[in-house]
Amino acid sequence: MASRNRIRPIRKPIINKELSDFEPCWELLRGALTDVHTKNAGHLSFEQLYRASYKIVVNRKGDLLYQRVKEFEETWFRDHVMPRIAELISVNLVTTALIQPPAASAHERREMGEKFLRGIRDVWAEHNTAMNMISDILMYLDRAHTSTTKNPPTWPVTIGLFREHILKTSLGKAATELNYSFVVFDILNAVTLDLINMERDGDIIDRNLVRNITAMLEALYETDDEIENQKLYLTVFEPHYIENSRDFYRRECEKLIRESDAGTWLRHTQRRLDEEQNRCETTISTWTSDKIAKVVQSELFMAKLDDFLSMEGSGLKTMIDNDRVEDLSILYQLICKVDKNKTPLMGPLQSRVLELGLEIEQNLKNTDFSTFSAVAGDADDAAEGGDKAKVLTLSAAAQQTAAAIKWVDDVLQLKDKFDNLWTTCFDQDIMIQSAMTKSFSDFINMFPRSSEFVSLFVDDNLKRGVRGKTEAEVDIVLDKAIVLLRYLTDRDMFERYYQKHLARRLLHGKSDTQTEKWMVLRMKSEMGNHFTSKFEGMFKDMELSRDLTGSYRDHIRNLGDADTAQIDLNINVLTTNNWPPEVMGRSISQEEGTRVDCAYPATIKRLQDSFFKYYLKDRSGRVLTWVTSAGTADIKCVFPKVLGKETGALSKERRYELNVSTYGMIVLMLFNDLAEGESLSFEDIQATTRIPAGDLTRTLASLSIAPKARVLLKNPLSKTIKSSDTFSFNAQFVSKAIKIKAPTITSISKVEGDEERRETEKRNDQTRAHTVDAAIVRIMKQRKQLTHTQLTTEVITQLASRFKPDISLIKKRIEDLLVREYLERVEGESAYRYLA
Amino acid sequence: MLTNGHDNSPSKYITLVSSDGFEFVVLREAAMISPTIKGMLRGQFAEAITGRCQFPEVSGVILEKVVEYFHFWYKNRDKEDVPDMDIPVELCLELLVAADYFGLDSKLLPTTFYKTTQESVVLTFSLAFFALQNKHEIPYSMG
Numbered sequence: 001m002a003s004r005n006r007i008r009p010i011r012k013p014i015i016n017k018e019l020s021d022f023e024p025c026w027e028l029l030r031g032a033l034t035d036v037h038t039k040n041a042g043h044l045s046f047e048q049l050y051r052a053s054y055k056i057v058v059n060r061k062g063d064l065l066y067q068r069v070k071e072f073e074e075t076w077f078r079d080h081v082m083p084r085i086a087e088l089i090s091v092n093l094v095t096t097a098l099i100q101p102p103a104a105s106a107h108e109r110r111e112m113g114e115k116f117l118r119g120i121r122d123v124w125a126e127h128n129t130a131m132n133m134i135s136d137i138l139m140y141l142d143r144a145h146t147s148t149t150k151n152p153p154t155w156p157v158t159i160g161l162f163r164e165h166i167l168k169t170s171l172g173k174a175a176t177e178l179n180y181s182f183v184v185f186d187i188l189n190a191v192t193l194d195l196i197n198m199e200r201d202g203d204i205i206d207r208n209l210v211r212n213i214t215a216m217l218e219a220l221y222e223t224d225d226e227i228e229n230q231k232l233y234l235t236v237f238e239p240h241y242i243e244n245s246r247d248f249y250r251r252e253c254e255k256l257i258r259e260s261d262a263g264t265w266l267r268h269t270q271r272r273l274d275e276e277q278n279r280c281e282t283t284i285s286t287w288t289s290d291k292i293a294k295v296v297q298s299e300l301f302m303a304k305l306d307d308f309l310s311m312e313g314s315g316l317k318t319m320i321d322n323d324r325v326e327d328l329s330i331l332y333q334l335i336c337k338v339d340k341n342k343t344p345l346m347g348p349l350q351s352r353v354l355e356l357g358l359e360i361e362q363n364l365k366n367t368d369f370s371t372f373s374a375v376a377g378d379a380d381d382a383a384e385g386g387d388k389a390k391v392l393t394l395s396a397a398a399q400q401t402a403a404a405i406k407w408v409d410d411v412l413q414l415k416d417k418f419d420n421l422w423t424t425c426f427d428q429d430i431m432i433q434s435a436m437t438k439s440f441s442d443f444i445n446m447f448p449r450s451s452e453f454v455s456l457f458v459d460d461n462l463k464r465g466v467r468g469k470t471e472a473e474v475d476i477v478l479d480k481a482i483v484l485l486r487y488l489t490d491r492d493m494f495e496r497y498y499q500k501h502l503a504r505r506l507l508h509g510k511s512d513t514q515t516e517k518w519m520v521l522r523m524k525s526e527m528g529n530h531f532t533s534k535f536e537g538m539f540k541d542m543e544l545s546r547d548l549t550g551s552y553r554d555h556i557r558n559l560g561d562a563d564t565a566q567i568d569l570n571i572n573v574l575t576t577n578n579w580p581p582e583v584m585g586r587s588i589s590q591e592e593g594t595r596v597d598c599a600y601p602a603t604i605k606r607l608q609d610s611f612f613k614y615y616l617k618d619r620s621g622r623v624l625t626w627v628t629s630a631g632t633a634d635i636k637c638v639f640p641k642v643l644g645k646e647t648g649a650l651s652k653e654r655r656y657e658l659n660v661s662t663y664g665m666i667v668l669m670l671f672n673d674l675a676e677g678e679s680l681s682f683e684d685i686q687a688t689t690r691i692p693a694g695d696l697t698r699t700l701a702s703l704s705i706a707p708k709a710r711v712l713l714k715n716p717l718s719k720t721i722k723s724s725d726t727f728s729f730n731a732q733f734v735s736k737a738i739k740i741k742a743p744t745i746t747s748i749s750k751v752e753g754d755e756e757r758r759e760t761e762k763r764n765d766q767t768r769a770h771t772v773d774a775a776i777v778r779i780m781k782q783r784k785q786l787t788h789t790q791l792t793t794e795v796i797t798q799l800a801s802r803f804k805p806d807i808s809l810i811k812k813r814i815e816d817l818l819v820r821e822y823l824e825r826v827e828g829e830s831a832y833r834y835l836a
Numbered sequence: 837m838l839t840n841g842h843d844n845s846p847s848k849y850i851t852l853v854s855s856d857g858f859e860f861v862v863l864r865e866a867a868m869i870s871p872t873i874k875g876m877l878r879g880q881f882a883e884a885i886t887g888r889c890q891f892p893e894v895s896g897v898i899l900e901k902v903v904e905y906f907h908f909w910y911k912n913r914d915k916e917d918v919p920d921m922d923i924p925v926e927l928c929l930e931l932l933v934a935a936d937y938f939g940l941d942s943k944l945l946p947t948t949f950y951k952t953t954q955e956s957v958v959l960t961f962s963l964a965f966f967a968l969q970n971k972h973e974i975p976y977s978m979g
Binding site: 039041042043044045046047049050051054129132133136137139140143 | 871872875876878879880881882883884885889890891892893937939
């Protein structure tokens, strides 16, 4: 091996020979320890001291050094540190802090407490610095010596002196003079907590000082082993702090509930939580953040939550009713922290929705809608145009319609309100949304007429859309209507009403087709295809009819028949299944045998025949029925100059275009053949035209009572039509408008009367029965055999999107199917088998 | 050793003095790897005040190697797969003692550093391994 590769032996140090023995080394160190304690270390060489302790350890005298240092420190502590602390502890301090706290004023207590804490802090700071320096010097001792023996390192032993001989001891005069056992730690806790409570009450305290004290407790451990979770802060101070805070907030909560309202309480709780958070960061320790937050939440917030929420005039009810957005936001934030399910908020919220919903219904019953006649008139052509008698006869229906629209409006307003709260206060919480949806659905379905009312509402808005309202506005309203649809469980009822209302709108051209189609499209995406198939069929009928009318006109023009060309025929061919029976003429719902066609004037009859011929040319085998009650006619009328009138409108010949129902047209045509001054009785008219009495009454009323279109004179002049009345041509008729629309009663979408409603329900129940039948058969065909309960559940699930079938209905349908031998009972079980 | 002395702020550097009077100016942060030097500088002793640390029992040759190690560690402190530092065989025993004196013990090193460099850069260990592998007789006698 080359010589440069030979390992050089360790050369013995030549200098500092004196350091090879223990005593000189210890002497050096002892002097240094004293200097360190007296803050006089600036001249000392760390290297020298370190090397001294290094030498001792290397010379295997570490144990001795350890003992000497320990003895030195204990002596020093007893002689120089403890007396300073003992001086701080006066009898007065102990009495005030531990025995009779309220004896002194807050100011005095604070002064005294802060003085004590400052003393502790200063002594601790010195001790801590000194111990740090000493343990640095003795680093080698700790590393090489104490790690091999069982002794704890010098640092915890020396720093622990503070715990053993100060915190856990009673010191000072008070210990001897008072007949009261305590340790310094008790005073420390009591004084610190007293200061913190003072700050909670609004005083200003020395936060830094308190922070220094808690930092000291964080640095000290229960034992010299320094186990992480055994810090004095955690084992002694924190439990005291939590207990003290619990008391404080319990008292505060009791005070608040006696003297304050819910809004103040919420804000206060919020503020206290922030304060405690802040206190943990600046004054005590962030370790306590979560624990103290829990204390505030449980003592100040949860403890009396229900009491506060049900407070009269400021509780949850008031917050919701008065849109106290801020209160509700705080409430939501706080509850989120405490309860993931938010049950304390959810329950009252739901019941409030329900209450408000039922209130709407209650209001509806209590409101006198005659005061709403302006609104109603706005919604209804007829009421607007009718004279006084008309208003009276119509008012009941019109008021009800107004009520329906008001109900929906109110429900939507309520929905808007809660949606608004949901966005601004509840952070768009999904759970709250579904809870509110459920409550809305509950009260809407508790109201028996909701389906009809929603449809009426849509009807009203679509009609209004034609006049005035901007498209965007209508869109918003319709969007909301769709939302309401989602809540309805009896969707088949809605479908029925919507069909009826849609038919009227389409036939009378009352709404914009684009908007109508868009609405149906929306419903389709909400409820599925089967729901809107009939509506789409209706649109299709209308379109086909338009084409048909066009091609028929071309056909006539090509014939060159000048006579019939004078009447412009606009025809709507409607498929029976798609249109509601009401529109398809009462005849459908009545017995076939009693149906009578009314007598058309000859010109009309010719026109009808001509169209029939044209229509059936390409479509043989179809049956066309005239639905007179659903049609209208535009008639050009000429009113002659009235003799004896030289000025004014009456002095000239007047031409008007009159829009009347088909019945109205038939009736008016009769008067064409009448000589001047002649009249016709009600019975005459009925006999000639064979119009059903009810329709005729309505028709005559619209022509002889409403001032806007009074082209007939009635004798006697009264506001109702009797069969004994006679009618004559009103030659003196004047109108400002050239085009006049005779009010048609059938075109008004109004709330059904009780009888009509029963009729509708009956019809709906029939349809439901069929639907249930179909569902049962479909299920049984697939499953072959099922128990009664299983079958019932399946049926309900299948039909959920349409309506909620009664259990009794299902049972009845099963019985019926058993009789009709679609099903049979399984022997000995409550089960059924499908019979193919 | 003032290799990357672009910043001449005095507090960033300290001076180490060997028994034979060699002076080494070291990046303070690099020297702090040694708990001994760290203790020296954080207290209120003469070294902390002057920023000058004298080592009457460490020769210039050894101190140079120790200082080289400080910078080697500092340069590679965030790296992985760091190669061993070149250690002259003839110095290894003296270096072992010096490493002990300076507290360069694996247990005292930051765990991240220990993890990334494994035993390779830990001076005490590598020296001990070296000595054992080469079956040198260790003339180790203190005092």
